[in-house]
Amino acid sequence: MHDHQAHGHHRHDGVDCDAALSQLFDFLDGELDDSLESRLRSHVERCKPCFERADFEKRFLEAVHAARVTETCPKALRERVLATLRAEGLGA
Numbered sequence: 001m002h003d004h005q006a007h008g009h010h011r012h013d014g015v016d017c018d019a020a021l022s023q024l025f026d027f028l029d030g031e032l033d034d035s036l037e038s039r040l041r042s043h044v045e046r047c048k049p050c051f052e053r054a055d056f057e058k059r060f061l062e063a064v065h066a067a068r069v070t071e072t073c074p075k076a077l078r079e080r081v082l083a084t085l086r087a088e089g090l091g092a
């Protein structure tokens with residue numbers, strides 16, 4: 001079943017919310033090619049839900065990277081990241 005309503009009718013520069021969110025991690029990691037990255041960036045800048053999601057994911061990745069410097073145990077790393085996000089009022 002394909003729900004067209006969920007995709008919306010408005011696209012920003014060829015990128016819709018589904019496309020933006022599905023490529024969010026690659027976008028934040030700088031893994032996308034320049035043209036795709038600029039299209040995603042312009043979508044995120046104009047789309048509040050995607051901006052907030054991107055902001056959250058960016059903080060999450062930053063917390064992971066920061067914790068990874070001092071923590072090698074995956075379980076402890078995960079808990080440290082979650083604690084950091086909680087301290088910032090984010091995440092579960």
Ligand SMILES: [Zn+2]
Binds near residue numbers: 017047
């Ligand atoms: Zn969006």
